[in-house]
Amino acid sequence: MKRRTNTTALADRIPTKEKFAYGIRAFAQQLGNNGMNMFAFPAYGIILGLDPALIGVVFALMRIYDGITDPLVGWLSDNTRSRWGRRRPWIFVGAILGGIMFMLLWQARPDWSDTAKTIYFIGFSMLFYTGFTMMTVPTDALGWELTADYSERTRLMTWFSVTVKITLLILPWMFALTQMEVWEDEAQGLRMVGILFGFGFIVFGMMPALFCKERHKAIASSEGRQSFKETLKLTFTNKTYLLVCMVALSCIFAGQVYMLFGTHLGVYYLFDGSKAMGGSFFGWIGSLGSIIGLITVLTISRYFAEADKKKVATFGISIALIGWFMAILLVTPVMPWLTLIPVSLNAVGVGTFWLLLGSILADVADADEHKNGYRREGALAAIISFLSKAAGTIGALLGGFALSATGFDAELPAQPELTLTTMKWVYVGFPIFGYAVALFFLRKYPLTKEKMMKIRVDLEARRGSAADSAASVDESAS
DSSP states (O other): OOOOOOOOOGGGOOOHHHHHHHHHTHHHHHIIIIIHHHHHHHIIIIISOOOHHHHHHHHHHHHHHHHHHHHHHHHHHHHOOOTTOSSHHHHHHHHHHHHHHHHHHTOOOTTSOHHHHHHHHHHHHHHHHHHHHHHHHHHHHHHHTSOOOHHHHHHHHHHHHHHHHHHHHHGGGHHHHHTOTTSSSHHHHHHHHHHHHHHHHHHHHTHHHHHOOOTTHHHHHHHOOOOHHHHHHHHHTOHHHHHHHHHHHHHHHHHHHHHHHHHHHIIIIISTTOHHHHHHHHHHHHHHHHHHHHHHHHHHHHHSTTSOHHHHHHHHHHHHHHHHHHHHHHOOTTSGGGGHHHHHHHHHHHHHHHHHHHHHHHHHHHHHHHHHSOOOHHHHHHHHHHHHHHHHHHHHHHHHHHHHHTTOOTTSSSOOHHHHHHHHHHHHHHHHHHHHHHHHHHTTOOOOHHHHHHHHHHHHHHHOOHHHHHHHHHHHHO
């Protein structure tokens, strides 16, 4: 396959240092998104002895809290005016606050009462997610304004996506690290692992604040400020933005149920109740998915960065959908390893879409400015951040209810045949439904490559280019 020529003008290319700094922050973002979900249940449930139901309630409360803080931080970030820019002060402070709170979050003791553990967990979770939102929402927004070039945005998101894939290979080992013999006991292991990963959150989370330039700082200052009410109104009446949100939420919904059912299906359906075989099987599948996703991201960046994003995203999600239709026949206890085929195709589709999502949203932000006259990346980043976290929580809840509805009983060494059959159809059916809905909304997405090139010309004729604006700011500062 011949690599496409890079047609991006030199003025629009993002320096490698900035791409690295923006990409490496994915460690901190994934620690707050997936790391918390992976680690909190075994940490507070197994080591600290808290009722898992209470842990689930805490996560539900955090999503309600996100519904307040995400839009608020996005609006504040859009309207911040400082010598350091709109985004960087929030990112810097948020990374430090979030990292310290993550360290403290795991310092509870097993001999505390359940009430004390719950209050401690809720309190420090709220403080952690406050810092997490302060860091992630402005960082997402910053990434969308680092370049005005259609294709360079995809290359930037490659650095982020690669870090995501690598991080997802590390995070599942967090609980295992607490069990190492170097600790006095697992409670000490929990405290030390929390400190280690909290320090990583600070270091990697603040990288964009230290090394990335805000190229739209002067432009945003000239456009003035918006009220919170006006921001919400413009965001929820932006049909293109809402279409992208629906595509993303549908993909999240499909993936949540797949991840929840995977281990259960492996243990009871594919390996006849063997926890060792089923757990190991889906552990390897998870690692394989990350590796295939990484290869997918690098391939798209190398060969398809110049292509129309809608076409590439449609192709990727279609591959995932085909894989799940194949799963109807290939997910079978007769030959369990055939399950690798649909899971691999799913990894290709998911890797493709999540690589392009940030790049697509950057285009949506330009189209939004073209229509409304404001740079509002913070507001757009905030709403989709909250909706994504909410969709993940709802998907997990629906998956839990669906698992219960199949008749699954963990006390039984083997599940009834009807339960196993129903579990398989839920496992296959939810991704098919989710990806089909995603394709339905994606086909209505209107921002083609040609249209985005025209929007850029119109914007720069109206208020100048971001590159020229950033250069003039740098000259005045020196």
